[in-house]
Amino acid sequence: MQISMSLSRSRLGWWSGAVALAMMAAGSGRAYAAASSGPSSIVVYVGGNDLVVKAADGKLLNYSVASGTKFTVGDKQETLAELKPGEKLTKEVATGFDPQVVSGVKVVKGKVFAATPPDAVSLLLADGINELTVPSGTTFMVDGKPMTIKDLKPDMMVEATVVTTVADDAPPAVVNAPAPPAPAMAGVLLVAKTMGSGESSVPLAGTNLPLYGLIGLCLLVMGVGLMVWRRPVGV
Numbered sequence: 001m002q003i004s005m006s007l008s009r010s011r012l013g014w015w016s017g018a019v020a021l022a023m024m025a026a027g028s029g030r031a032y033a034a035a036s037s038g039p040s041s042i043v044v045y046v047g048g049n050d051l052v053v054k055a056a057d058g059k060l061l062n063y064s065v066a067s068g069t070k071f072t073v074g075d076k077q078e079t080l081a082e083l084k085p086g087e088k089l090t091k092e093v094a095t096g097f098d099p100q101v102v103s104g105v106k107v108v109k110g111k112v113f114a115a116t117p118p119d120a121v122s123l124l125l126a127d128g129i130n131e132l133t134v135p136s137g138t139t140f141m142v143d144g145k146p147m148t149i150k151d152l153k154p155d156m157m158v159e160a161t162v163v164t165t166v167a168d169d170a171p172p173a174v175v176n177a178p179a180p181p182a183p184a185m186a187g188v189l190l191v192a193k194t195m196g197s198g199e200s201s202v203p204l205a206g207t208n209l210p211l212y213g214l215i216g217l218c219l220l221v222m223g224v225g226l227m228v229w230r231r232p233v234g235v
Helices: 002-027 209-229
Strands: 041-047 050-054 060-064 070-073 076-079 100-116 120-125 128-133 140-142 145-147 157-165 188-193
Touching: 041 157, 041 188, 050 188, 060 157, 100 128, 100 188, 128 157, 140 157
Parallel strands: 157 188
Antiparallel strands: 041 050, 050 060, 060 100, 070 076, 100 120, 100 157, 120 128, 128 188, 140 145
16 A cells, blocks of 8 residues: 555656646747737738738738638728738738738848749848848849749849848837838838747736746646655655
8 A cells, every 4th residue: 555655646746747847848938929910901012922911000910821812801802912002901811821020121122142942032232141031922023024033143133122020039029119111112022031039038918827837836846745755764
């Protein structure tokens, strides 16, 4: 009986510790809800299979749009190709992908430094070489000729509207910063994706992560206590 109780305590101790560690690990991740356009939004840019809108809360959001997606404009349903800047979308945007918050927009002209199909191009700009993502379906105009990314060659001059998106682990101060100015689109739409730091962000207020962390700590302490309690006296 004593051996059985000892084993049970041991199992309970290890189980408690495992649960605690799992909850603490889960609680260390990012807890932000995905950004949303809200019930209505304004079309800002359309380029390739990407869409940038001004959400109901004022944020600029960049969406990748799945083929066949329709958007509600009043009493009409429009495809991505039919959307025009300034149109009001009267239903929440749902494209099959979570949007990225836009932190900056700039219109540039620069020479192609390198093109790596299907979706990467490096442009030589005034601030150096910029590595950018090309939305699927993008058509460049070079010297009046339409070209895909596969046709681009070094030193070709291109014009683009570049939107910079925030990192997935960006802190609330960055995610919730006021939207940048959005100049009229020129050239193609390209995306500068900010890489994450690899560190977890501070959870937003209103999430359950602090509670989960406290519960995890209590379970860890309980597990250690049970493992100590099961040891025979004198060991």
